[in-house]
Amino acid sequence: GAVVSQHPSRVICKSGTSVKIECRSLDFQATTMFWYRQFPKQSLMLMATSNEGSKATYEQGVEKDKFLINHASLTLSTLTVTSAHPEDSSFYICSAMSGGLTDTQYFGPGTRLTVL
Amino acid sequence: AQSVTQLGSHVSVSEGALVLLRCNYSSSVPPYLFWYVQYPNQGLQLLLKYTSAATLVKGINGFEAEFKKSETSFHLTKPSAHMSDAAEYFCATYISAGNTPLVFGKGTRLSVIA
Numbered sequence: 001g002a003v004v005s006q007h008p009s010r011v012i013c014k015s016g017t018s019v020k021i022e023c024r025s026l027d028f029q030a031t032t033m034f035w036y037r038q039f040p041k042q043s044l045m046l047m048a049t050s051n052e053g054s055k056a057t058y059e060q061g062v063e064k065d066k067f068l069i070n071h072a073s074l075t076l077s078t079l080t081v082t083s084a085h086p087e088d089s090s091f092y093i094c095s096a097m098s099g100g101l102t103d104t105q106y107f108g109p110g111t112r113l114t115v116l
Numbered sequence: 117a118q119s120v121t122q123l124g125s126h127v128s129v130s131e132g133a134l135v136l137l138r139c140n141y142s143s144s145v146p147p148y149l150f151w152y153v154q155y156p157n158q159g160l161q162l163l164l165k166y167t168s169a170a171t172l173v174k175g176i177n178g179f180e181a182e183f184k185k186s187e188t189s190f191h192l193t194k195p196s197a198h199m200s201d202a203a204e205y206f207c208a209t210y211i212s213a214g215n216t217p218l219v220f221g222k223g224t225r226l227s228v229i230a
Contacts, residue, residue, distance in 0.1 A: 006159070034217050043206065043220045044160075093159050095218075105218055107152070107160040 002028045004096050006108035013084055014116055021079045021111045023094030029074035030096035034105065035067075038091040050077045084115045118143040120190075120207045122221035130229050135179075135194040137224045139207030142188065147209050149190045150218065151181055154204040163205075166190060177201070202228045 003026040013019050023033055032051050036044040048069050050056045056069035066088075068080040077096075081088055091112050095105040123138040141147050148167050152160040164175025171183045181192045192205065207221040 004159075041225075043222045044218075046217045046219075049217055091157075095160075104150075104162060104165060106162070109159040110157070112157065 002026075002096075002098075002104075002106040004030075004094065004106045004108040006092075006094055006111050008111060009109060010112045010114075012114045012116065015085050016083055019081045019084055019113060021081070021092055021094075021113075023077045023079070023096065023108050025075045025096040025098075025106070028096075028098050030077075030098055031074065033071055033077040033094055033096045035069060035077075035079050036093045036095070038093060038110075040091075044093060047079075081113065084113070086115045089113055089115045117211050117219070118147055118209050119219055120149070120209050120221045122205075122207050122224050124224055125222065126225045126227065128227040128229060129197045131199055132196050135192070135197045135201065135226065137192040137205050137207075137226065139181075139190045139192065139221060140188050141190060141207075141209055143209065149181075149183065150208045151175065151179070151190075151192050152206045152208060152220075153177075154206065154223075156203075160206065163192070197226075197228045199228050199230065202226055 005024045007022045035047045038044050047062045048056045048058045050069050050071040052071045058064045071077040093110045094108045097103045097105045119142045121140045150165045151163040154160050164173045166183045174180045179194045204223050206223050208218040210216050211219050
């Protein structure tokens with residue numbers, strides 16, 4: 001199956017700093033990527049939908065100025081958590097799909113962000 | 117909007133016993149349904165998906181799910197549980213038709229007892 005990678009897998013940062021998380025589709029072109037957030041022992045919450053070459057669409061309640069998403073190419077989307085605070089600590093997961101009504105979303109391994 | 121509901125946040129079975137994880141969907145159109153598994157601190161792995169080709173869908177690791185329109189269900193089963201099956205399982209569907217995000221159930225944690 002298709003492979004999606006995320007980097008880094010784990011990051012610890014100080015409050016106030018910015019953190020960039022990369023999501024790459026390794027063996028297919030992803031026209032659409034999604035970013036999810038998962039709190040401990042909870043389900044995934046969609047943050048935003050990212051289409052290559054266009055602005056991301058954010059879900060209600062997600063601050064677009066805090067969670068900057070860039071989908072510059074068909075294989076790479078980045079999520080930057082700006083001025084991170086402890087409440088931003090979470091597990092961030094991306095997924096990618098190449099398009100089509102019956103297409104499958106392939107998930108990255110996730111990034112554990114801890115803000116001190 | 118379409119949605120899924122998982123019944124039971126935690127299911128515990130003995131090794132070798134039948135695994136049954138329940139998922140009901142709400143959809144006004146034929147849905148696309150998915151089961152994903154998540155191991156601790158990892159992303160989601162697709163177990164199987166229903167796309168209306170066949171009502172009984174076989175997936176990886178011996179799992180299968182049956183689409184029952186009359187019951188609006190898509191329960192996940194495995195005849196014999198293995199210790200390695202212990203994980204979190206999520207049922208999901210598209211929010212709407214097309215190239216759209218998935219909406220997930222709340223998840224069911226499966227424990228397997230030796």
